Amino acid sequence: xxxxxxxxxxxxxxxxxxxxxxxxxxxxxxxxxxxxxxxxxxxxxxxxxxxxxxxxxxxxxxxxxxxxxxxxxxxxxxxxxxxxxxxxxxxxxxxxxxxxxxxxxxxxxxxxxxxxxxxxxxxxxxxxxxxxxxxxxxxxxxxxxxxxxxxxxxxxxxxxxxxxxxxxxxxxxxxxxxxxxxxxxxxxxxxxxxxxxxxxxxxxxxxxxxxxxxxxxxxxxxxxxxxxxxxxxxxxxxxxxxxxxxxxxxxxxxxxxxxxxxxxxx
Numbered sequence: 001x002x003x004x005x006x007x008x009x010x011x012x013x014x015x016x017x018x019x020x021x022x023x024x025x026x027x028x029x030x031x032x033x034x035x036x037x038x039x040x041x042x043x044x045x046x047x048x049x050x051x052x053x054x055x056x057x058x059x060x061x062x063x064x065x066x067x068x069x070x071x072x073x074x075x076x077x078x079x080x081x082x083x084x085x086x087x088x089x090x091x092x093x094x095x096x097x098x099x100x101x102x103x104x105x106x107x108x109x110x111x112x113x114x115x116x117x118x119x120x121x122x123x124x125x126x127x128x129x130x131x132x133x134x135x136x137x138x139x140x141x142x143x144x145x146x147x148x149x150x151x152x153x154x155x156x157x158x159x160x161x162x163x164x165x166x167x168x169x170x171x172x173x174x175x176x177x178x179x180x181x182x183x184x185x186x187x188x189x190x191x192x193x194x195x196x197x198x199x200x201x202x203x204x205x206x207x208x209x210x211x212x213x214x215x216x217x218x219x220x221x222x223x224x225x226x227x228x229x230x231x232x233x234x235x236x237x238x239x240x241x242x243x244x245x246x247x248x249x250x251x252x253x254x255x256x257x258x259x260x261x262x263x264x265x266x
Contacts, residue, residue, distance in 0.1 A: 002029070003090040005050040005192045008061065008160060010153040012106035013098035013174045017208060019052035021185055024204045025196045026050055040064065044079035047089040050194075057152075058159035065091070092192045095160045098174035099260045100251050101235035103153055108137055108238075111149075125149065135240050142246045154254045161257060175232040181205050 009015045023030045031039050033053040040054050041064060065084050071077035083089050111125035129137045141150050164171035170191040177184040185205055248264050255261040
């Protein structure tokens with residue numbers, strides 16, 4: 001049987017880009033994402049299918065796919081138990097992460113300007129950020145207890161690191177994908193055992209490059225677009241000393257654990 005594939009990630013880490021590549025590689029196997037990751041949490045997980053954009057910390061992922069105790073057989077959890085605990089259908093997982101500083105910048109502009117209002121969370125973020133100056137908005141996302149966005153993205157990242165370090169899931173950095181699209185997507189496809197001819201994969205990657213999707217070169221900014229800028233390291237253009245200090249206090253250790261910094265001297 002073909003493995004069930006999970007593209008685990010967090011927001012603003014190229015999730016829709018990766019989704020589109022997967023969809024064009026194996027459209028008949030894709031389970032379309034829904035708001036609140038409902039396709040993963042609410043429905044029975046279908047063996048052999050591909051689940052893109054699973055925004056899930058490892059503990060919630062594992063308790064959904066492999067419940068600790070046997071639920072009612074006719075429930076989604078019961079079907080997951082039967083398929084993945086009892087039958088032990090094969091699973092392949094890859095995890096895409098991004099420097100949390102760039103995640104913050106991208107999240108700020110997305111919530112404030114470009115993201116469709118698809119949930120109360122997005123609506124609240126849009127309202128609040130449009131009432132604030134830029135620095136205040138960044139600090140709100142970093143430090144305000146009312147904003148759960150950045151802590152949740154950090155939780156997803158750190159929860160998956162041990163699994164990836166043990167080789168049980170493939171860790172892929174967004175920065176590596178934009179630097180070497182072909183090499184990184186070839187690695188993802190090989191890890192997931194997706195059968196797609198190399199020439200066809202290259203065509204798909206080219207068709208979905210930043211230039212093709214946005215009609216601009218990477219680095220040319222359009223804050224109203226979902227494809228805002230397409231580069232790494234953009235946080236340096238926005239971090240003030242106050243934002244930097246607040247970010248270090250809240251997420252500095254996460255940058256070290258994920259390998260984006262060696263210490264707090266940045």
